[in-house]
Amino acid sequence: MRSLSSNQLGIQLVKEYGHLPLVECYAGQLNQVFMNLLANAIDALEEYDKERSPQEIYFCRSTIRIRTEVTDNEFVTIRIGDTGPGMTEEVRDRLFDPFFTTKPVGRGTGLGLSISQEIIVSKHGGQITCISAPGQGTEFMIKIPMRSHPLELTLAVPSCFG
Ligand SMILES: Nc1ncnc2c1ncn2[C@@H]1O[C@H](COP(=O)(O)OP(=O)(O)OP(=O)(O)O)[C@@H](O)[C@H]1O
Numbered sequence: 001m002r003s004l005s006s007n008q009l010g011i012q013l014v015k016e017y018g019h020l021p022l023v024e025c026y027a028g029q030l031n032q033v034f035m036n037l038l039a040n041a042i043d044a045l046e047e048y049d050k051e052r053s054p055q056e057i058y059f060c061r062s063t064i065r066i067r068t069e070v071t072d073n074e075f076v077t078i079r080i081g082d083t084g085p086g087m088t089e090e091v092r093d094r095l096f097d098p099f100f101t102t103k104p105v106g107r108g109t110g111l112g113l114s115i116s117q118e119i120i121v122s123k124h125g126g127q128i129t130c131i132s133a134p135g136q137g138t139e140f141m142i143k144i145p146m147r148s149h150p151l152e153l154t155l156a157v158p159s160c161f162g
């Protein structure tokens with residue numbers, strides 16, 4: 001039998017999907033937000049694992065947790081959390097600034113979160129917040145009002161998390 005070395009364990013994905021009603025949204029744009037948050041989480045976890053020992057990686061698996069639920073009978077709430085390195089307060093304060101990135105030149109444009117914020121707040125009347133601290137991982141929370149009624153919207157939040 002072949003045993004897996006720790007760097008072959010990869011990232012564990014935990015899905016906790018609540019029952020969501022159909023919600024009016026710009027589905028393509030929301031997918032762009034989710035993809036950016038997931039790409040950020042993967043980047044953070046991969047970088048973190050380069051610093052962690054095989055034992056640490058084995059006993060504390062790199063994990064991304066996606067949770068969806070209805071909150072306050074009013075919002076569809078989506079949380080994307082990771083067990084990565086977390087962020088300093090300095091990074092957290094600038095997270096949504098256009099062109100803010102800590103990634104090497106050529107890796108990140110620093111636009112992902114500013115575009116995500118624009119999509120959630122301006123296009124959907126929602127909120128995007130982040131809880132993170134060094135060594136504590138990171139969690140982004142998105143809240144989208146279930147009744148926003150802007151024109152041209154498609155019914156699609158549940159299908160993003162089918
Ligand atoms: N899950 C996370 N864990 C730790 N740091 C994060 C996480 N998500 C974002 N960050 C920090 O926020 C910065 C800004 O993220 P953002 O998505 O806006 O840009 P980027 O990922 O650097 O570049 P782009 O998304 O344009 O490729 C990142 O460079 C990183 O420092």
Ligand SMILES: [Mg+2]
Binds near residue numbers: 036039040108112113
């Ligand atoms: Mg990004």
